[in-house]
Amino acid sequence: HSGSLAIRQAIAAGTPITYKILYNSAVGMTGGQVVDGTISVPALTRTLEAEGVRKIIVTTDEPKKYAARERWAPGGEIWHRDRLIEAQEVLRATPGVTVLIHDQMCAAELRRQRKRGRMPDPAMRVLINEAVCEGCGDCGAKSNCLSVLPVETEYGRKTQIHQSSCNKDYSCLLGDCPAFVTVVPAAGARRARPPRPEFPDMIAEPLHHATSAAIYMIGIGGTGVVTVNQVLGTAALIDGQSVLGLDQTGLSQKGGQVVSHLKIAPHPLEGTNRVGNGAADCYLVFDLLSGAANQHLVRAAPQRTTAVISTSKTPTGAMVRSPEVHFPAVDPLVRRIAEVSQQTVVLDAISLAERFFGDHLAANMIVLGAAYQRGLLPVRAVAIEQAIELNGVAVHMNCDAFRLGRMAVADPAWLDRAEAARRQPPSAPDLTPAARTLLESVAATGELRRLLELRIPELIAYQNESYAREYVEFVRRVAAAEQALGHGEQRLSCAVARYLFKLMAYKDEYEVARLSLAPALGQAIEQQFGVGARRNYQLHPPLMRALGWQHKIGFGSWFDTIYRLLVALRRLRGTPFDIFGMAHVRRVERALIGEYRQLIEQALIDLNPTNYERAVQLAELPDLIRGYETIKLTNIARFRAEVQALGFSVPDPVR
Numbered sequence: 001h002s003g004s005l006a007i008r009q010a011i012a013a014g015t016p017i018t019y020k021i022l023y024n025s026a027v028g029m030t031g032g033q034v035v036d037g038t039i040s041v042p043a044l045t046r047t048l049e050a051e052g053v054r055k056i057i058v059t060t061d062e063p064k065k066y067a068a069r070e071r072w073a074p075g076g077e078i079w080h081r082d083r084l085i086e087a088q089e090v091l092r093a094t095p096g097v098t099v100l101i102h103d104q105m106c107a108a109e110l111r112r113q114r115k116r117g118r119m120p121d122p123a124m125r126v127l128i129n130e131a132v133c134e135g136c137g138d139c140g141a142k143s144n145c146l147s148v149l150p151v152e153t154e155y156g157r158k159t160q161i162h163q164s165s166c167n168k169d170y171s172c173l174l175g176d177c178p179a180f181v182t183v184v185p186a187a188g189a190r191r192a193r194p195p196r197p198e199f200p201d202m203i204a205e206p207l208h209h210a211t212s213a214a215i216y217m218i219g220i221g222g223t224g225v226v227t228v229n230q231v232l233g234t235a236a237l238i239d240g241q242s243v244l245g246l247d248q249t250g251l252s253q254k255g256g257q258v259v260s261h262l263k264i265a266p267h268p269l270e271g272t273n274r275v276g277n278g279a280a281d282c283y284l285v286f287d288l289l290s291g292a293a294n295q296h297l298v299r300a301a302p303q304r305t306t307a308v309i310s311t312s313k314t315p316t317g318a319m320v321r322s323p324e325v326h327f328p329a330v331d332p333l334v335r336r337i338a339e340v341s342q343q344t345v346v347l348d349a350i351s352l353a354e355r356f357f358g359d360h361l362a363a364n365m366i367v368l369g370a371a372y373q374r375g376l377l378p379v380r381a382v383a384i385e386q387a388i389e390l391n392g393v394a395v396h397m398n399c400d401a402f403r404l405g406r407m408a409v410a411d412p413a414w415l416d417r418a419e420a421a422r423r424q425p426p427s428a429p430d431l432t433p434a435a436r437t438l439l440e441s442v443a444a445t446g447e448l449r450r451l452l453e454l455r456i457p458e459l460i461a462y463q464n465e466s467y468a469r470e471y472v473e474f475v476r477r478v479a480a481a482e483q484a485l486g487h488g489e490q491r492l493s494c495a496v497a498r499y500l501f502k503l504m505a506y507k508d509e510y511e512v513a514r515l516s517l518a519p520a521l522g523q524a525i526e527q528q529f530g531v532g533a534r535r536n537y538q539l540h541p542p543l544m545r546a547l548g549w550q551h552k553i554g555f556g557s558w559f560d561t562i563y564r565l566l567v568a569l570r571r572l573r574g575t576p577f578d579i580f581g582m583a584h585v586r587r588v589e590r591a592l593i594g595e596y597r598q599l600i601e602q603a604l605i606d607l608n609p610t611n612y613e614r615a616v617q618l619a620e621l622p623d624l625i626r627g628y629e630t631i632k633l634t635n636i637a638r639f640r641a642e643v644q645a646l647g648f649s650v651p652d653p654v655r
Contacts, residue, residue: 004051011052011097018091018098024106041103042070049073054096057087060103061169082174082551107167108222122168125183125529126161131515132179132507133158136627136635139180140320143171146222148320154454156502156623157323163528164359165222173538173552176545176629178512180538181521182554189530193358196396197418199403204410206375210282212265213378216275216299219286220314221256224364227391228284229260231398232368234387235379236264244273257290264378275299282376283307285337286349286364287314292333300340307341308371309334310363312350323626345370347408353401355422361394362401369405381406429453434465438472442479448490451497461514462505463573471504474597481604485612492612495619496600502622503596506589509580510573513566542583585629588636595651596622602648618646 003019010017023041039047045056056076063078072078079087081104091098113119128139135157140148147162159179161172173180215232219225226247236243241264248259261275278301285291288311300307311334313327338344347370353362365388371377372384381402388398408415431439435457444452452475459468479493505511515521516537525533536554544553555562572578580586603615624639625632640650 007048007053007097007099008051015097016095018088018100021099021101023101023103025109040070041101042066042072042076044101045073045076046071048099049076052097053099055091055094055098056101057091057099058101058103059084059087107169111165111167111222123184124170125163125168125185126166126170126172127181127183127525127528128158128160129179129181129516129521130158130160130524131155131518131520132512133177134179134507134626134628134632135159135323136177136631137321137323138175138177138627138631139172141322142174143169144317144321145169145172146315146317146320148172150315150319150323156498162360164361176540176631178507178516178537178539178628180552181525182536182538183525183529184534185529186532186534189532194356194422197356197400197404199400199407200411200414203373203381203403203406205381206373208375210376210378213263213281213376214275214279215262215264215282215284215377216280216296217260217262217284217286218290218296219258219364220290221258223258223286224361225258225260225286227393228286228364228368229262231384231387231391232264232377232379233262234390235383238383238386239379241266241378242269244269246273257287259296266378278304280305282371283337283341284367284371285309286367288312288330288333289314289316289328292336297336297340300337302340302342305341306343306345306374306376307337308345308367308374308376309337309347310349310367311346312348312363314350343374345374345409347405349405352404352408355419356404357397357401359394359397362397362404365398365401366405366408369402369407370409371405372402373406373409429457431457432460435460435468438465438468442472442476444479444493446490448475448479448493448497451494455497455501459501459504462511463570467504471500474500474600478600478604481607485607485609487609487612489612491616492619495616499619499622500593500596500600503589503593503625506592507628508573508586508589510566510570513563514570517560517563517567585633588633592622592625592636598651599643599648614646618643618648621646 003021007019010019021044023044025035041058045058048056056073058076058078059081060078061081063080066078081102084102087100091100110119114121130151130153135150137150137159139159140150145167147166149160149162151158151160170182173182217225217229229245229247233243233245244261244263246261248261261273263269263273263275277298280299280301281304283291283300283305285307288309290296291307291309299305311330313330315327316325318325319327334344334346347366349363349366350360352366353360356362368377368384372379372381377384384402385399388402389395391398404415407418431453438456439449439452442448442452452472456468456472459471475493475497478496479490482489482492507515525535534557536556537559538552538554540549540552574581574590578586581590599618600615603611603618607615621639621642624642625635627635643650
């Protein structure tokens with residue numbers, strides 16, 4: 001209502017401005033409360049038109065949901081949300097005051113309603129085939145979704161969908177990447193979950209229990225920070241304690257900082273419900289980046305506070321959108337918290353939650369359990385578990401997570417044994433005689449040997465043994481030149497082994513087909529969505545793109561036949577019969593292999609300890625080359641600019 005006065009003033013002043021109104025069915029500032037006295041979108045357009053707004057566009061994910069008899073403002077238009085950017089550009093070009101109304105339910109609230117069975121939950125899920133993914137960040141940029149997470153793998157940074165926090169709006173499917181697969185689980189199918197942990201019959205109680213506590217909790221939205229505060233407050237009331245609490249949910253957005261304050265004492269509490277500066281007895285850090293920020297650290301004091309820290313790496317929006325933004329080093333962040341704390345308890349809660357429960361939402365309860373076992377909470381364990389039961393959400397998992405956090409402090413050796421029992425022992429690569437012969441020809445040791453063990457078989461499968469031999473012979477030359485320096489380093493040869501492989505195994509149509517048929521994809525689908533799930537490859541073929549088709553098309557499991565044909569035709573790669581090789585991006589990809597080798601040969605001409613670091617930097621530059629189609633071509637241009645910045649001459653590129 002206060003915003004309407006600003007619109008009225010802008011109209012009176014003749015200001016050229018576009019207002020965005022988010023019609024999201026909830027009071028977003030305070031976490032999803034129902035809006036009182038709301039009016040419909042059509043009525044809102046009529047109100048704005050009556051005020052004098054020049055042009056109104058409504059964007060929505062369901063343009064057909066409005067009844068045909070709805071009365072809209074004259075000239076008002078209803079567009080699909082996919083045209084959001086276009087709508088902004090049209091309104092920007094319109095003189096005077098214009099309004100964009102985005103009609104879509106708050107995503108975080110929609111997810112809550114689906115979990116409670118109050119809204120239909122779409123069956124279709126999205127999965128990224130890690131082998132096909134290039135980790136370019138385009139899906140994160142297009143969706144701006146914090147469930148599209150970067151993950152480090154053997155073959156570099158990739159992207160995965162964090163299923164338990166996914167809002168299912170499917171905007172990550174936009175773009176040209178062929179790594180996306182949509183999955184519909186079979187009716188009644190359940191995804192595989194780890195077996196429940198087996199705890200001792202009795203967990204030893206802490207030696208000392210706090211009699212009162214001021215607890216400051218810092219985390220991010222969508223992970224259950226407020227739930228932990230409510231559970232702990234309820235447990236204190238069950239134990240007959242006095243409680244004061246406050247949840248500062250900020251903008252209530254998934255991924256935004258969330259702070260909770262809680263005071264517990266055996267006597268009536270007076271005064272503020274906020275934990276003041278330097279007044280925290282217990283500092284619970286559910287998110288490391290937030291917990292190490294100055295505005296929160298002021299609540300702790302070295303002579304008073306014990307910090308319980310989860311070191312899990314939760315990426316920010318910038319990390320999701322750009323592969324060049326990385327999570328800061330963990331140790332300095334932990335040290336910042338330790339400097340203002342008397343004691344610290346450190347554990348990777350999300351990693352434990354996903355290994356033991358298959359769900360990151362158990363992480364905060366693990367942190368709570370660790371805090372209890374350290375004697376920081378003036379409540380009984382049985383009261384906390386009773387409060388979890390009263391909350392009524394994922395009761396077994398949350399109780400087990402609380403106990404797991406306790407055991408992590410009470411008996412770290414038990415935790416090590418439990419993890420070892422669940423961990424699959426790494427299997428040695430099963431090399432064919434041809435692959436082993438090529439491997440032994442390098443006489444590599446240590447990390448270089450490990451890299452080659454994995455990559456030589458892949459290149460044989462990619463093309464043939466001759467292709468893999470070219471790779472091995474070049475890596476051997478680099479390793480010999482590096483060994484001649486006598487300093488025992490392997491960084492240059494390891495970098496060449498990684499990135500020459502990356503360039504030689506470029507993901508054309510044949511390779512996407514091979515990687516899509518690999519057993520790993522089927523295993524990932526079965527593990528996450530259960531047996532019998534139906535898959536659809538989400539592709540944007542060049543022919544459809546040339547015909548003006550703007551979006552991906554789903555191809556069912558019948559498309560495996562086409563993929564098998566493409567795999568069989570991979571021998572045509574790079575020959576005059578390679579129809580896919582005529583595309584500009586394919587010619588550039590092939591040329592990059594020779595270009596990179598020439599650059600490394602330049603670095604080897606006078607390789608010495610003085611210029612060794614420069615050579616390593618050069619060898620690692622192909623890490624910039626990510627993505628498909630235009631995204632990849634843009635990154636190749638960046639790669640060449642960085643080569644020149646290092647002082648190397650770029651061979652004549654394919655244009």
